[in-house]
Amino acid sequence: xxxxxxxxxTLSVQExxxxxxxxxxxxxxxxxxxxxxxxxxxxxxxxxxxxxxxxKRQGQRVTVLLNKTVKHLSLQIAATxxxxxxxxxxxxxxxxxxxxxxxxxxxxxxx
Amino acid sequence: xxxIYQTPRYLVIGTGKKITLECSQTMGHxxxxxxxxxxxxELHLIHYSYGVNSTxxxxxxxxSTVSRIRTEHFPLxxxxxxxxxxxxxxxxxxxxxxSYNSPLHFGNGTRLTVT
Numbered sequence: 246x247x248x249x250x251x252x253x254x255t256l257s258v259q260e261x262x263x264x265x266x267x268x269x270x271x272x273x274x275x276x277x278x279x280x281x282x283x284x285x286x287x288x289x290x291x292x293x294x295x296x297x298x299x300x301k302r303q304g305q306r307v308t309v310l311l312n313k314t315v316k317h318l319s320l321q322i323a324a325t326x327x328x329x330x331x332x333x334x335x336x337x338x339x340x341x342x343x344x345x346x347x348x349x350x351x352x353x354x355x356x
Numbered sequence: 357x358x359x360i361y362q363t364p365r366y367l368v369i370g371t372g373k374k375i376t377l378e379c380s381q382t383m384g385h386x387x388x389x390x391x392x393x394x395x396x397x398e399l400h401l402i403h404y405s406y407g408v409n410s411t412x413x414x415x416x417x418x419x420s421t422v423s424r425i426r427t428e429h430f431p432l433x434x435x436x437x438x439x440x441x442x443x444x445x446x447x448x449x450x451x452x453x454x455s456y457n458s459p460l461h462f463g464n465g466t467r468l469t470v471t
Contacts, residue, residue, distance in 0.1 A: 288462030
């Protein structure tokens with residue numbers, strides 16, 4: 246399978262600070278990337294996506310950055326809140342192929 | 357909020373039993389998927405379907421089967437459950453999205469324990 250890995254398995258941040266979660270992918274043919282949030286006992290929830298023809302995409306309090314040169318994806322969460330505590334997964338997709346998920350990063354927000 | 361439903365949410369059964377995990381979606385999505393996930397770990401694709409009467413095996417051999425007789429329904433069956441099948445099973449669906457893939461929408465999963 247493809248290698249979709251996260252640099253840090255756990256991340257703790259103070260409430261109100263910004264969080265950055267990183268992801269490396271190995272296949273340069275991947276053209277679509279998604280970040281998911283998974284809370285305990287629930288299925289993954291879509292946060293934001295980005296296609297390979299873009300470098301940056303912003304949502305509500307979240308920004309995804311894509312660096313195709315080094316095959317790196319990051320998720321930035323502004324003003325992190327306790328409700329942001331969860332496991333975050335990145336997923337990559339090659340055209341006509343399946344999604345590949347990395348091992349999640351557990352984000353803990355300290356009040 | 358995605359409309360994809362999985363039942364049961366929790367299931368404890370004995371070794372050797374046959375079980376079916378249900379998954380239904382009301383979004384009219386053509387693509388449906390089953391993933392297996394251990395707590396906090398990555399998702400492994402078990403089966404997928406691109407439409408009615410279309411099913412394919414994923415990367416993970418789980419000794420399970422699926423069927424896709426209706427667009428909205430994609431059940432997963434374990435003919436003879438074993439303790440190694442203890443895990444969380446996630447169902448997902450996605451639309452066709454034109455020339456690009458579209459995001460997967462997940463159900464809340466079935467937590468299976470085989471004793």
